[in-house]
Amino acid sequence: MKRYGFLLLFLLQLSCTSQSAVNKINGISFVASRDKAVQEHVDAFLKIHADHAAVMPFGFIRDIKSPEIIFDTDRQWYGETQGGARQYIQLLRANKVKVMLKPQIWIWRGEFTGGLKMETEEDWKILEASYDKFMLTYARLAQETKAEILCIGTELEQFVSNRPQYWENLILKIRKVYKGKLTYASNWDEYKRTPFWESLDYIGIDAYFPLSDAKTPSVEQLKEGWKPWKEKIAALAKETSRPVLFTEFGYRSMDYTAKKPWLVDRNDEGVNLVAQVNAKKAIFEEFWDEEWFAGGFVWKWFLNHEKAGGGMDNRFTPQNKPAEDIIKLFYQTN
Template sequence: MKRLGLLFLCLLQFSCVSQIDEKINGVSFVGSRNKVTQSNVDPVVKVNANYAAIMPFGFIRSLSTPNVVFNTDRQWFGETRAGAKQYIQLLQKNKVKIMLKPQIWVWHGEFTGDMLMESEEDWKTLEKTYTDFIVTYAELAQETKADIYCIGTELEEFVKNRPDYWQGLIKKVRKVYTGKLTYAANWDEYTRTPFWGQLDFIGVDAYFPLNEAQFPSQEQMQEGWQKWKTKLKAVSTEKDKPILFTEFGYRSMDYTAKKPWLVDRNEMAVNLQAQVDATKAIFEEFWKEDWFAGGFVWKWFINHEKSGGIEDNRFTPQNKPVENVIRAYYGDY
């Protein structure tokens, strides 16, 4: 009996280690005007991604406007409920798991973390319309058996000013969705997010500044990760939850590690090697850690053959040398 007990413990330990070692190797699959076809999914499979984040959108007119507008005829197909469902189902047919991640877009691309209402009445309206938005897609997540559901992305002022609302929202989502939950906190927000205990992953959009040089080496960027990595591990340990990079990635340009969150259309010189080195640095620092669940590359467009390329200085890895880096690391994990 003792030997059987020891064998059971060994098998249990092996099973747990195996689960830890299976990383979430994801891409952020951008919504389009069109339906997804198999030819759009093939490059996702080819890059060895085992997850895709599907991102339907809700829209707000300004940082102080309370109405979330979503699932309308004026939106692109991939941004709607029907579009998200079609994307999910075809990806799942290809054995790609899903994180459904509904997001808010503020007019002119203003930062969602600064959303701040001007009256109690407006806060209540925001809460009602945001709940409708999030519960609608939680129901879709349940219907399609999505593996992870993300209840929000970079909404620090909303979270900070309405903590009771967020606790209640999580309970409402749990009533309609039985999978795993996360929230995508900005890189400088996650240490203050108050509800990690009610979720399954500590979600972080990992745009941490690593180095201010124009041409930092991979080694310099790995060194730049150390203070952030120490803090991430500490929060993971304190909350007893794995860290999930709900977004990660670098632009293919000079100074790519100085302010990795920049989404402006600046004409900074294209630097494909910087994107390669920064991506290698994040893989080398995190994918071997057992407290780290994995992450979702930002970002992957459905029309692969027309996306990215060697003259593009934006985030997408498509048709750039870094695509092969992601394929290799995702293949190893």
């Protein structure tokens, strides 16, 4: 009964919101799998009224100092390859789901991509040539499949800050082969220093901002935690005349979920479904009514819905948890 009590309260709150939330991007991040996507995989997230999906093929780097990107090989999972991304997009488009193609880099042992930085000019040149090949491959795929948005990079702060002219040149190259909208997925503490927003169509932010030290923060505590961040984000949107897109947003279903929302470790913090629900409510209520805000992509959604998430899981996915119902109710009314 408790679960349905707070769902009813949330639905009543939504009925009072303004109409400015209409036509936002209500997205999910469609996790690359070993397998092909089939209709039942899409049906599961259509039930929460998502209208966009991020498709995420991967390139791999052996070391934080390595300049070579390895991608589209037979050693990768199907969904991480160009062929897998194409199949996912084709199925999504057959279901009238709009697509953001979001090629990403994975560094061996999960090292943070923001630290990718070369030590010599020679290695920078090799990395740039390798990244050109990687990104232009997927720019052509985005054009071929008519993906609505292409994300040109994810959380690559050192690469961006050390080679800003490279990125401006890359954007020009991409524009020659891809005619849709462009964004870049900056980390939550990176976006203010990203130099090329006015060359793109959206300010992209992976929105893992620290909001509260509480074990189970209330919606009001979380909204209060958003205030200083929101002011800065809104100011940048005004300064650049670009809408803000949360290229990733989400919270783990665990204690202290809003203290360090970026954590991906397998820690032992207790499962806390209420904290995840409250954090979802707060972000929806704070941002989806803003005219300068374009929407976002929930992190993250696995293909095999029946086996994903659940009441004993403290990870990001909202699948088979009360947070899934919150997303469904909000996306349905938006």
